[in-house]
Amino acid sequence: MDQMKYDYQEAFNASLEYFCGDELSTKVFLDKYALKDINRDLVEKTPDDMHWRIAKEFARIEKNKFKNPMSEQEIFDLLKDFQYIILQGSPMFGIGNTEQYISLSNCYVIESPEDSYGGIHRTDEELSHISKRRGGVGFDISKLRPAGFPTKNSSRSSTGIIPFMERFSNSIREVGQDGRRGALMLTISIHHPQVLDFAKVKLDDTKVTGANISIRLTDEFLKAVEENKDYELRWPVEGTPVYTKNVNAREVWKEIITCAWTRAEPGLLFWDRIIENSPADSYAKFGFKTVCTNPCSELPISAYDSCRLLLQNLFSYVINPFTKDAYFDYDLFNKHAQIAQRLMDDLVDLELEAIDRILAKVQSDPEDTIVKCREIYLWEQIKKYCESGRRTGTGITALADTIAAVGLKYGSKESIEFAENIYKNLKLSCYRSSVEMAKEIGPFPVWNHKLEKNNAFLLRIKDEDPKLYEDMAKHGRRNISLLTTAPCGSTSIVAGPRPYFQTSSGIEPLFMISYKRRKKGNVSDTTFRTDFTDKIGDVWQEFIVNHSKVKMWMDINNNTNTDESPYFKACADDINWIDRVELQARITKHVDHSVSSTINLPEDIPQEKVAEIYESAWKMGCKGITVYRKNCRTGVLVESNTSNETITKRPKELPADIHHL
Numbered sequence: 096m097d098q099m100k101y102d103y104q105e106a107f108n109a110s111l112e113y114f115c116g117d118e119l120s121t122k123v124f125l126d127k128y129a130l131k132d133i134n135r136d137l138v139e140k141t142p143d144d145m146h147w148r149i150a151k152e153f154a155r156i157e158k159n160k161f162k163n164p165m166s167e168q169e170i171f172d173l174l175k176d177f178q179y180i181i182l183q184g185s186p187m188f189g190i191g192n193t194e195q196y197i198s199l200s201n202c203y204v205i206e207s208p209e210d211s212y213g214g215i216h217r218t219d220e221e222l223s224h225i226s227k228r229r230g231g232v233g234f235d236i237s238k239l240r241p242a243g244f245p246t247k248n249s250s251r252s253s254t255g256i257i258p259f260m261e262r263f264s265n266s267i268r269e270v271g272q273d274g275r276r277g278a279l280m281l282t283i284s285i286h287h288p289q290v291l292d293f294a295k296v297k298l299d300d301t302k303v304t305g306a307n308i309s310i311r312l313t314d315e316f317l318k319a320v321e322e323n324k325d326y327e328l329r330w331p332v333e334g335t336p337v338y339t340k341n342v343n344a345r346e347v348w349k350e351i352i353t354c355a356w357t358r359a360e361p362g363l364l365f366w367d368r369i370i371e372n373s374p375a376d377s378y379a380k381f382g383f384k385t386v387c388t389n390p391c392s393e394l395p396i397s398a399y400d401s402c403r404l405l406l407q408n409l410f411s412y413v414i415n416p417f418t419k420d421a422y423f424d425y426d427l428f429n430k431h432a433q434i435a436q437r438l439m440d441d442l443v444d445l446e447l448e449a450i451d452r453i454l455a456k457v458q459s460d461p462e463d464t465i466v467k468c469r470e471i472y473l474w475e476q477i478k479k480y481c482e483s484g485r486r487t488g489t490g491i492t493a494l495a496d497t498i499a500a501v502g503l504k505y506g507s508k509e510s511i512e513f514a515e516n517i518y519k520n521l522k523l524s525c526y527r528s529s530v531e532m533a534k535e536i537g538p539f540p541v542w543n544h545k546l547e548k549n550n551a552f553l554l555r556i557k558d559e560d561p562k563l564y565e566d567m568a569k570h571g572r573r574n575i576s577l578l579t580t581a582p583c584g585s586t587s588i589v590a591g592p593r594p595y596f597q598t599s600s601g602i603e604p605l606f607m608i609s610y611k612r613r614k615k616g617n618v619s620d621t622t623f624r625t626d627f628t629d630k631i632g633d634v635w636q637e638f639i640v641n642h643s644k645v646k647m648w649m650d651i652n653n654n655t656n657t658d659e660s661p662y663f664k665a666c667a668d669d670i671n672w673i674d675r676v677e678l679q680a681r682i683t684k685h686v687d688h689s690v691s692s693t694i695n696l697p698e699d700i701p702q703e704k705v706a707e708i709y710e711s712a713w714k715m716g717c718k719g720i721t722v723y724r725k726n727c728r729t730g731v732l733v734e735s736n737t738s739n740e741t742i743t744k745r746p747k748e749l750p751a752d753i754h755h756l
Contacts (some may be wrong), residue, residue, distance in 0.1 A: 098138045106140035112668070113141045115594040117643070123588045128187045133194050137551040142589070146174040148183065148191040156441040160536065165434070173434065176591040178411045180281065180435050181492070183404035183586055185229050189449060196233055196456045198228040199446040200401035201581075202389030203477070207235045207398075208259070210331075215239075215259055217469065219266050224470045226270040226277035228453060230401065233280035235311070236260070237332045241288040244330070244338070255287050257296055264305035278390035279306040281301040282364065284332045285316045288340065288354070293345065294354045294361050300728065309362035309719070311524055317365075317713055319344035344362050352706045358728055359693075360390055362721040369718050371394045374687050376485065376578045377547035383484060384577065392719050393579045393691035394488060399476040399498075401689075403442045404488040407435055408590050409497040410598055410644070411519065416500035417648045417661070419513050423501055425520055432489070432524035433531075439487035440532055440573050450478045468552075484575035485539040486687065489525050491517070492583040492590060495599035496644045499661040505604045506665065506674035511681055514602070518685040522578060523560050529572035530563065538571025552687050585634035595643040602682060602692055604667045604675070608645050609656050667695035672708050689718040698725040 101109075114120040129139045130148065139145050150171035157164035173180045186199045203225050208218035222232045240246075242255025260281055267279040271523070281303070283293045296302050319326040326344040329336035336413055355360060370376050375383045375397065383397045395404050412428040415421045457467055477543050480486075494514055495505050503510040533542075547553055548568075557564035580601050585599040599605050648660045657663060675694055683690050694708060705722055712720040720744060 097565075098132065099642075100132070101137045101140045103137065106137045109140040110142070111555060113143070114589070114596050114698045117596050120589050120596045123585050127184060127585055128589075130188070130192055131194070133638055142177065143175070145187065146171055148248055149187070150174060152445060153438060153441050160441070160444070162353055162535065164438075170438070171637055173431065176587075176593045177589050177596070177749050178406065178591045178593070179408060180438065181406050181408055181586050181590060182442075183406065183488075183581060183583070186403050186405070186445075187293075187586075190442075190445055196228065197449070198225070198230050198401070199403055199442060199449050200230050200477075200481075201231070201461045202391075202394050202396075203230045203401040204233045204387045204389065204394075204396045204398055205473075207238045207386060210238050210240050215308065216261070216285065219747065220469055222263060222277075222279065223266050223270050224409075225475055226267055226279075227393065231278035231280075232267070233281045233282070233387040233389045234398075235284070235387045236293075237282075237284040241330055241338075242292070255292065256283070256287075257292055257302075260293070260296060260303050260306070260308075262484070266305075268305035277305070280309065280388055280390040280392065281306045282309045282311050282387050284311050284366075285313060285328060285347075286329050286332045288328045288330055288338065290328070291350050293352050293685060297358045297360050298354060300358070307362065307392075308360050309388065311364050311366040311712075312367075314367045316344055316347075317710075318401070320348045326735075336482045337712060348706065349702075352702050352709070355709075355722055356700075356702045356705045356724055356727070359721070359723045361713075362719060363716065364388065364719045365393065368713075368716070369689065371437050372550075372552040372684075372687065372718070373576065374547055374550050374553055375400075375486065377550050378541050378543075378575065380483070380542045381483065382480060382543075388689070388719075389578050391582050391691040392689060392721070393490075393581050394688050395718070396486065396688075398487060399473075399481065400480040400484060401446075401477055402488040402579070403439065404487050404490065404579065405435055405439050405442065406490045406581070406583060406586065407431060407521070408493050408592075408598065409491050410493040410500060411592050413497055413500040417502075417651045419502070421501045423497070423517070428517070429520055429524040432521050433528035436487065436489055436525040436528035436574075436577065437607045439484060439489050439577075440529070443481060443485045443487065447481055450474055450481065450694050454478070457656060483540045485573060487574045487577050488579040488581070489521070489577055490580045490601075492587050492601050493598035494602045495604045495665075497588045499605075499644065499648070499665065502661055504661060504665045505676065506670040511674065511678045515680055515681040515685070518670075518682045519559065522685040522687075523556070525577050526556060526567065526572065527560075527563055529574050529577060532573035533571045534566075536573070538573060539575050542571040542575075544568045544571070552684075555684065574754050576582050577688045578686045580686060580690040580692070582691050595647045597643045599642075599644070602679065602690060604665065604670055604695075605642060605662055606667050608642055608660075608666065609663055628632060668697060670695075671710065672696065672704075676708060676712050676717065676720070679720075680717045682713065683717055692721070694720065694722045696724045698723060698727075 109123045110124055124142055132138050150167045153170045154167035183201050185201045189197045189199045205221050208214045225232050236256055239256050240253045244253045246253055267277040270277050283290055301335055316326050322347050326342040327339055327341055329339045373385055385395045386398050387394045412424045413421055414424050457470050471730055498505050498510045580585055583601040587598045590598040645662055647657055672694055679692055709720055
């Protein structure tokens with residue numbers, strides 16, 4: 096049976112009606128997620144088409160896997176209108192996509208480049224292969240020798256890390272991903288002799304434009320900062336060093352802070368805490384030693400491992416939102432969290448099928464074997480770790496809207512306790528689901544309770560739910576690590592419930608009640624309208640966003656004065672940074688991977704305050720921290736002068752049971 100085909104305008108009109116007149120949501124769906132055939136003709140015109148495609152594939156896996164499989168209709172009902180369960184970009188676009196050979200994983204980490212041109216070329220090639228299959232990539236560059244170190248080739252000395260950072264950045268920018276560019280994370284150890292060159296590279300806004308950068312901080316360094324002592328620069332960073340130098344930690348710290356204050360990078364990773372709380376690192380001898388993070392830092396993972404992402408839309412679990420009777424339905428949330436984790440494990444199986452398709456395609460390509468061998472090796476390694484660990488990335492979005500919907504102020508003591516309780520429920524429900532799957536169909540292949548019995552994260556589960564821990568110790572669990580919180584930017588743009596599409600992103604506070612959002616474009620896209628071109632030549636389309644949940648509050652309360660809403664003085668620029676860091680820290684202890692989030696700061700904040708934020712994040716228990724000082728660089732979200740008159744425009748349709756969404 097031939098597929099239906101739709102021209103862009105036909106699909107745009109249908110999806111615009113689906114999204115109740117929201118142009119941004121419509122564009123995001125059609126440009127990023129709607130399925131196209133090999134000729135780039137749309138074969139899906141609304142998200143319903145996409146969700147049936149996805150539900151069909153999940154139901155196929157379920158039927159061959161469980162005694163009581165979920166039906167296609169049951170799965171579709173959870174996905175419909177992006178109300179309860181939302182897949183992130185790669186699985187949303189890739190599941191059931193037989194036209195393209197792409198991965199369903201959002202994020203990958205690959206081996207650190209070896210200190211040789213062969214190693215550097217290999218890494219460059221691997222990041223390109225992953226990017227062309229729609230994945231983001233991260234790797235650490237600490238193995239590369241510093242500038243000026245002797246070599247045994249014609250140059251006689253090394254050029255250092257910066258030229259290779261530029262090389263990797265350029266590679267990720269040039270690999271097309273159907274109108275989107277790839278994503279790359281480069282990290283380095285705080286002990287590498289060129290760490291300050293690394294930190295300063297983005298002070299030039301034309302350098303390393305295709306990558307995010309983060310520094311792996313050790314407790315050794317942070318304690319030296321605290322005590323104003325020296326710490327060791329060394330190379331190699333691991334193993335027996337051939338070079339060491341002691342420098343004052345606080346002086347290095349000040350320079351890093353200056354870079355972050357100036358350009359919002361580098362991000363900081365509290366590496367010892369990440370490793371201590373990673374269940375997967377209990378299996379380091381099987382290759383699961385964490386070596387880097389994905390581009391947004393929510394997934395610290397091992398070389399050649401990858402992760403797929405799925406999230407729950409928290410807002411949809413608020414009963415009677417924005418009323419005095421509002422409450423969060425934990426029973427329904429926990430029920431769906433267990434289903435979400437089960438679907439995540441099904442997604443691992445769908446990913447293994449996708450990898451097999453990629454391998455078969457590469458093996459049948461006409462190039463010589465010597466050309467194909469590295470890509471074949473890459474995907475064979477990725478398949479190996481996907482099979483043996485079955486890693487998942489279950490998370491949430493719309494926390495800020497959910498806090499507002501139950502009548503709390505983001506950043507208040509009550510909101511922090513509420514957010515932590517949601518995450519505790521998510522953790523215990525997902526782990527319970529993973530254990531139940533292990534009982535029925537077996538744990539991840541390398542599971543061994545003796546290896547993980549001292550893991551700090553799992554021991555907290557032992558304290559909180561002894562019966563769950565006892566079952567896990569006996570039966571294992573299906574997945575080596577389960578949880579994360581991604582930025583959720585594009586997926587939150589399409590998130591429901593109907594008719595109020597768009598939610599706040601991840602755990603972030605609402606940026607502003609009204610703002611301008613930029614969507615990056617591709618100059619070859621004939622449907623794209625360029626409204627803004629940045630300093631490096633990237634083109635952007637701009638949309639005025641009047642936050643839909645603010646409109647919902649107005650409609651429910653028959654009130655157009657947003658100063659009386661729960662969002663007033665609770666947006667990104669309003670929140671006390673210490674409250675914001677505490678919220679992230681309290682959530683982080685319930686996440687076995689990590690949390691991606693950015694602390695928004697006013698333009699005139701002093702550098703000393705940024706240092707205080709970073710130090711507090713470490714002491715409070717965060718695994719990493721990123722700050723963004725207003726106007727320090729081009730942003731995706733931009734202040735708008737939109738008035739309340741625009742916000743009060745009602746959606747096309749209002750459900751009769753609006754108070755019970």
